[in-house]
Amino acid sequence: MLFDKHAITYYSLAMNLMDVLSSAQESQQKVYLAGPCSAESYDQLRSCAQFLQGKAQALRVGVWKPRSRPGEFEGYGEKALEWIYQLKMEFPNLPVLIEIATPAHLEKAMDYGIDGFWVGARTTSNPFMMDELASSLAGVQKLVLVKNPIAADLGLWLGAVERLEKKLSARYVAAIHRGFCVWGQSQYRNHPFWELALEFRKQRPEGLFYCDPSHMAGRRNLVFELACCAGQLDYDGMMVEVHPRPQIALSDSKQQLSFTDYELLMQSLTGQQKIKNSQEELSHLRALIDQCDSQLIANLRSRFHLIESIAQLKKKTGIQWFQADRYQQMMAKRCKEADSCLSEDFLTEIFNLIHSQSVKWQALAVSNHQQGQDKKPANTHWVDRESH
Ligand code: PEP
Numbered sequence: 001m002l003f004d005k006h007a008i009t010y011y012s013l014a015m016n017l018m019d020v021l022s023s024a025q026e027s028q029q030k031v032y033l034a035g036p037c038s039a040e041s042y043d044q045l046r047s048c049a050q051f052l053q054g055k056a057q058a059l060r061v062g063v064w065k066p067r068s069r070p071g072e073f074e075g076y077g078e079k080a081l082e083w084i085y086q087l088k089m090e091f092p093n094l095p096v097l098i099e100i101a102t103p104a105h106l107e108k109a110m111d112y113g114i115d116g117f118w119v120g121a122r123t124t125s126n127p128f129m130m131d132e133l134a135s136s137l138a139g140v141q142k143l144v145l146v147k148n149p150i151a152a153d154l155g156l157w158l159g160a161v162e163r164l165e166k167k168l169s170a171r172y173v174a175a176i177h178r179g180f181c182v183w184g185q186s187q188y189r190n191h192p193f194w195e196l197a198l199e200f201r202k203q204r205p206e207g208l209f210y211c212d213p214s215h216m217a218g219r220r221n222l223v224f225e226l227a228c229c230a231g232q233l234d235y236d237g238m239m240v241e242v243h244p245r246p247q248i249a250l251s252d253s254k255q256q257l258s259f260t261d262y263e264l265l266m267q268s269l270t271g272q273q274k275i276k277n278s279q280e281e282l283s284h285l286r287a288l289i290d291q292c293d294s295q296l297i298a299n300l301r302s303r304f305h306l307i308e309s310i311a312q313l314k315k316k317t318g319i320q321w322f323q324a325d326r327y328q329q330m331m332a333k334r335c336k337e338a339d340s341c342l343s344e345d346f347l348t349e350i351f352n353l354i355h356s357q358s359v360k361w362q363a364l365a366v367s368n369h370q371q372g373q374d375k376k377p378a379n380t381h382w383v384d385r386e387s388h
Pocket residue numbers: 037062066099119120121122147178215
């Protein structure tokens with residue numbers, strides 16, 4: 001049985017991660033889950049939380065590190081959970097996410113009131129582990145992010161998500177694209193294979209979907225270009241590794257961003273987002289202009305049909321072609337509608353043009369009526385001065 005021994009104090013203070021994500025989604029804001037690869041000390045976490053407050057929606061931090069080779073730094077485990085618990089007392093508005101790989105990790109994490117979890121690439125690759133994790137997560141109402149498996153295997157990734165969704169409501173299950181391991185063909189630590197991520201999104205359009213450019217890049221200087229690329233795509237946000245002193249980090253030191261780098265990245269992503277939003281707004285406004293112009297053309301066409309009827313009526317009843325006062329009255333009436341947007345000069349010019357074309361059209365209509373539909377009048381200038 002799981003129990004959250006600190007829950008009472010902590011939950012009364014903390015910002016709920018699911019609420020944070022829902023409100024970001026509603027306001028179409030990208031979400032940033034940022035923080036160090038591993039928790040290394042209380043001071044390191046505190047410095048990250050202090051810096052990231054207001055610059056990220058949640059703090060990501062590794063507590064148990066799945067290292068490829070034994071003997072490398074494997075995380076501080078429960079000691080790190082204690083730091084996180086302490087940190088949350090001071091920074092209740094910064095939810096914390098950690099990696100879990102086993103039911104035992106989940107149980108410990110729940111004890112310390114961790115807000116959400118991610119399942120790492122190595123765990124996602126193993127269906128047995130996913131089933132075990134899924135069973136232990138049954139009834140847990142917290143976000144679980146599923147990183148793509150090490151290999152570029154779309155089925156395995158979707159399968160891991162589906163295994164969780166058997167036990168957890170889909171709203172708690174999200175995904176992270178962190179790139180795929182390939183031998184010797186890529187400048188990246190994990191090749192993005194963007195098309196595979198697009199296919200994942202297509203198959204799971206509703207779920208939250210983030211990009212992790214840090215684990216794709218493997219090197220600090222590549223994080224920028226990958227993050228900017230991801231910024232153009234349809235992700236709900238990003239997971240980025242940030243460390244107060246990346247050079248001395250105990251894991252993934254080559255790819256973690258310094259605070260200054262992170263700030264610069266945020267600036268370029270915000271700039272990029274503004275351009276994207278402006279482009280979307282521009283397309284929307286242009287579509288409205290297209291609609292306006294179509295209406296304008298339809299109205300002009302209706303006007304010319306009316307002109308044709310007037311021409312027939314004048315012809316039939318012998319009403320005089322020339323009614324000088326009508327033109328003047330019409331122009332005066334149109335110009336009365338002038339304002340700062342549509343000036344009198346502009347309205348005069350446009351209605352002169354319409355009127356002159358209407359007069360030509362009237363002559364053509366009458367002439368066709370007299371001479372048969374296929375015969376056009378030799379000269380329509382004679383009516384140019386006339387009014388309809
Ligand atoms: C991490 O996020 O620190 C991590 C180990 O991720 P991945 O599973 O993508 O390698």
